Amino acid sequence: MNRISCFLITGLVSILLACSNNPPQTTSSEDVKEVIPDFLPFKKVPLNDLSEFKATTGNWQIAGDVYADRNTESALEVTEGVGILANIPTNEARNNIFTNLEHGNFELELDVMMPKGSNSGIYFQSRYEVQLFDSWGQKDPHHSDIGGIYQRWDDSRGKGNEGYEGHAPRVNASKTPGLWQHFKIIFIAPKFDGSGKKIENAKFEKVWLNGVLIQENVELLGTTRSAAFTDEVPKAPLMLQGDHGPVAFRNIQYKMYDGQKVTFSELDLKEYESSDDSIPDFTQLTPIKALRVDSITYAHGSSDSKYALVYQGELNIPNAGDYLFKIHFGGAGGQLIVDGKMILDMQDGFYFDQPGIAKTTLAKGSVPFTLVYNKPSRHWRKGFALFVEGAGIKQHPLHAPSSTNTNREPTPIIVTASDEPVLQRCFMMIGDEKRTHVIAVATPEGIHYAYDLQIGALLHIWDGEFLDVTQMWHQRGEPQLGVPAGASVALHGDPDFAFLEGDAGAWPDSTQTNVTFKQIGYELNDIGLPTFSYQFGDLKVTNEFIPRASEKRLNRKILLSGNADAFFKVAEGEIISQLPDGAYGIDDKSYYIDFPAGNGLEPQIRKSDGMDELIVKIPSGTKEIAYDIIW
Known part of the structure; x- marks a missing residue:
């Protein structure tokens, strides 16, 4: 087994973690200061109706909510309302849709939902496609997977060679069908001289999917396949593909840049x-x-x-x-x-x-x-x-390169997963808070997670590459931060268990000071995966995390011993809803929680401090809590 941390000997870990019954609170100062974002606001595309778009066919509609059954091909159901642009093509209506705005240099952010097996595309200037596809589980992504820059096409190249110059994403950062996925794309338009001759090619400067950089400085020598037009121009509308499969968009916002500088x-x-x-x-x-x-x-x-x-x-x-x-x-x-x-x-x-x-x-x-x-x-x-x-001016430096070494970023130091589990101690951020007693765990299946040993909480889950430790191991490594190297889903990060006075009691953001909390440590099983244990009042809690090899799915099994009524916090988000298939969509369908049938638990969704919480009352004598986290 690859043991990177020097704290992996189980007995030593147990001693170190048990040295305090009640760990210090992890909440930050109550002083609240105005936070100025480090970017100017985007311009939002209102989705109250279709007035921001050119006339099209009836496959396009405005909706208030959408649901895509993750197990059913091309299924997309809409609910009446506003805020979402949905495409449900039929044999009679399957046209693309074009924005009224025309863009040159363009920074675009949006959320997209892909039903199972579906296919679509975002065409910048109606000509250069960033592919949309249900690529969940694809191990080796191609240009035709989500986030790919689609091929150009030329029939004269001969059968089997028509497609060329496609660009696959660096990694597959996609989510499960039916979840919202976030794109951020910076597009540089082609440039032309006074006579109309092209002097610079179009370029995708950067493409992020779900927070992961998947394309960088991809030059486009011409339009991609299925473009609405084959010529190249300084400005043109954005086009969303409607003839391939159902898809939904929301939170469309943009900035347009004119190429000038201060x-x-x-x-x-x-x-x-x-x-x-x-x-x-x-x-x-x-x-x-x-x-x-x-x-x-x-x-x-x-x-x-x-x-x-x-x-x-x-x-x-x-x-x-x-x-x-x-x-x-x-x-x-x-x-x-x-x-x-x-x-x-x-x-x-x-x-x-x-x-x-x-x-x-x-x-x-x-x-x-x-x-x-x-x-x-x-x-x-x-x-x-x-x-x-x-x-109209993209962020740029006013200082000379000689003024700082920040223009020379260090080569990332990545701890890689292998055919054996890898465990790495580190600090890690959850929101704006730095947690200092974190252990990150990589599994051979490529499913990884981070666990807070101080309060017994799951912090992050992700897949792909394991851990970026540049801020730990580069030079002095003062921040000591480990950063998930793949597309990460952040969980609530609060203590899992609490003793509340009724269903409406406020959930603590740190371990309850009137309850004994004692870390027992962790043990490694035969293949090197850890099982974490702690004592919480009269309850002994044991956490085991089991990755699913073929899916972005982590099974969590919690074993309980002792006699005490308690509450368990499963998830938190702006919106939590139980879906028609019985699973729960967390944080407005950012990830799923799926309980097995017949588990005897009764999850409840409640409001707390402006957020939804999914909690379960755990009666005395309950032996096991099990569920899947799917993303």
Whole structure:
């Protein structure tokens, strides 16, 4: 067995985990600060009716909800309402649908639901297809699988050779039929000179499926098969394929970019001595250096520490509108003043993972700006990075490459699964919270999970590659974060069991302080998979996770001993619903929970703090809880 962690000896683990009966609470500070997103908002396509699209046939309709039975070919049922664009083709009606908007450079996000065995496509500029397909369980994806860039086609190449230049996704990041899947796609349109001659090919810069990067810098020498048009143009509508199979879309949003950038002019630099985290009044100081420059970079500094750089000049703003600035400092502080307004004031030492973010509205034209980089200490970290995004302007750096090493990302360090289980201790994020007692488990079946040993909770499940440990093993590895390397499903992360005063009692987000909680440790079975045990009050709880080789499915079996009534929290999400096949769609059909028939349990869906929870009352004497998690 491949044992990476030094904590895998069962007896030692048991001792280490049992050293505290009541682990400290894992909740973060109650102080709540306004969080500014690090991107400008997308423009949403309203799906109240079909008015955002050109006229088409009756296979396209607006719905309030959709259901695709994961076991039935091409099944898609719709419920009346708004918010979802559904396609149910028939022999009489099966046309494609085109947006009214025409796009060039385009960033698109949307959710898609694929019924079992179905097939569709997203055609950028009606010409370049990102394939949609039910690829669940496909081990070796092709260009024809979901997220593939479809082939071009030429009959003159001869039978069997007509298709060419298709691009398979790097990995199969798809979900089970009937679940919502999320795409983020950045498309770069072809460019033409003044005479209409193409001078640059179209390109898919990046394609993410369910959070996994599956395509990058795929150049398109021409239109793909089944495009609505074979010529290439600067702008054209988005097309959704309607003639192949049923499909549903929601949360369609986009940004359009015109190719322009924010630039500098009249840029001057002054360098000062500085030995204080508080930024001084530079008008009262004499600079040690002053010169005209054409870029901003910490490399302009004369020494490694105890100095400040002050840049002043003009920002050339291509379009009127909102602009978002994001700045990173390496063990330093600074300020950003734009058009006379202090939009960022970061007086103390900040690190690259603590960016300052500010949004401001600017007119077209030149506006004055001042950037201060204050480096008063000899801290080994150095450098800064300044990014901007604006109206019709894609986020881009304003700093020179010499100003930071963030443009030279380390080669990812991936712990791979093998024909034996792999266990790796790490820190791991669940939402915005860092958990510090996590063990990640890889299985030979390619189904992986992360478990919080501190509170006895399942955190993440995923498939594909196992664990990205770059933030643990690169250089000092200070974050100590392990990151699922495949398409991950985040679970609720709260303690599994609680003693509540009735069905409506609030679920604790950490172990209950009035209940004894004691980790017993874990044992490895004959093939090296762990079984986790802990004591919760009068209950001894044992967790076993069994992967299903042919599907993205993890069977969870919990064995109980002791006599106590308790509640078990199965799942949490914005919307939880029981589906016609008896399974539960969790977090608005992000994954399924499926209990075996005749298990004697009575799951209930309840509202709590604005969320749905799926809980089960566990009567005294219950011996086993079992269910499948499917995604």
